[in-house]
Amino acid sequence: MSKLQTEILTSDASGLATAADVLARGGLVAFPTETVYGLGADARDNRAVARVFAAKGRPSFNPLIVHVPDLAAAQSIARFDDISLELAQAFWPGPLTLVLPLRADSGIAPLVTAGLDTVALRVPAHPVGQALLHAFNGPIAAPSANPSGRISPTTATHVADGLGGKLDAIVDGGACTVGLESTIVGGTPPALLRPGGLPTEEIEKITGPLAKAGDTITAPGQIKSHYAPNAPxxxxxxxxxxxxxxxxxxxxxxxxxxxxxxxxxxxxxxxxxxxxxxxxxxxxxxxxxxxxxxxxxxxxxxxxxxxxxx
CATH class of the missing domain: 3.40.50.11030 (Threonylcarbamoyl-AMP synthase, C-terminal domain)
Known part of the structure; x- marks a missing residue:
């Protein structure tokens, strides 16, 4: 990948319009959520999504989370059962990702799901993340905006230090408030695929005890070595x-x-x-x-x- 001139954008209407235009042209934009900064691409554009994997050095068997503005947008991409719908209504917008059966007509690029018949979906609560989703008017595939396996970014500076020159733009929305990636739940019966910014105890008030994840990678953040500093x-x-x-x-x-x-x-x-x-x-x-x-x-x-x- 040739080195890019990474632009730092403000989180006002002008900056968000520029970011949405970059995404529409197949570019990569880092943006804040309440959990961590995401490295975003149009989730319907396989070439753009491939650029996400290349920029991060991320293995292609590791699926991405698709960010959408609301439950209705999520329902156009995936099928919800009664429990997943109750979880979405209780905790969206917020730091919960649901892994759900992918609709055949979803339009989501195959690389996003790593060839699986499920998709990871989240509605972020951050006002800047929400504003970008509305400005772009489409689903955004976004893993954390850091080199694969390294420390996750909670400020625009972290993103620039790790991925500067490998993405088109960074929307600076300040520091993330939660600071941990989302909790991921999926499967029937529902299983905890990754603990995160929503305590498991809150989810289990709705689901009952969550099952344990299996060894197969079905969601982001399940690789054993991850979030690693350079030193031991x-x-x-x-x-x-x-x-x-x-x-x-x-x-x-x-x-x-x-x-x-x-x-x-x-x-x-x-x-x-x-x-x-x-x-x-x-x-x-x-x-x-x-x-x-x-x-x-x-x-x-x-x-x-x-x-x-x-």
Missing amino acids: VRLNANAAHAGEVLLGFGPMQSDLNLSITGDLIEAAANLFEHLHRLNDTGKPIAIAPIPNTGLGRAINDRLQRAAAPR
């Missing part, structure tokens, strides 16, 4: 070893702290930004234990993948 990561550390930097949680001495008060919502919002900052030191990263409840389950999922053998 050591988990469940109560102190740093010589030469390490320490990412803390709760009241403790550390180089950076996800939440000094032990607030998991604050920790989730800080996770990727703090990993980016510690990654910039070039030193191995030690990370304090995180409670495995609520959003802590999603944080621990990301940290385990960040520390996995590469």
Whole structure:
């Protein structure tokens, strides 16, 4: 891929109109959602979607999430059963992705689904993401806007640092508020395919206990090594070893702290930004234990993948 001149766009009407035009011409645009920044392409354009995989260095067997403005748009792409419809009505817009049977006439490019007969759909809650979807007036396929397997981006600067020169434009909408990718649910009975920014406990109030995902990749974010800094990561550390930097949680001495008060919502919002900052030191990263409840389950999922053998 030849190097592009990546344009930084404002999130006002003019910037969004430019971004929508880039997408309509088969270009790539990074944009904010409440979870992380997405690397967007027209989900109906196979060539544009191929550019997403090339820009990220993403394996083609790893499907993408399709972002749409509302439930009606999602229903034109996929078939909903009673439970998935109840989940959509309860949590959309928001950090929940549903993997659903793809309609034959959906128009979604085959690369988006990695050849599967299902599609991952989400309605983002971020006002800039919503405004771009309305300006473009079509579905946008968008994985996280970072090199495949590396730390996810929660600011426009993170995107530019990781993918500058590989996409056409970045819409700067400020820092993401949730800071973790969406929770993904799919299948019959419904299974947790990826923990994320919506706590599993909230979903299970509707579904009952969620089944566990199988070994086959059916949704984004299921590759074992993912979200990884350049340096090694050591988990469940109560102190740093010589030469390490320490990412803390709760009241403790550390180089950076996800939440000094032990607030998991604050920790989730800080996770990727703090990993980016510690990654910039070039030193191995030690990370304090995180409670495995609520959003802590999603944080621990990301940290385990960040520390996995590469």
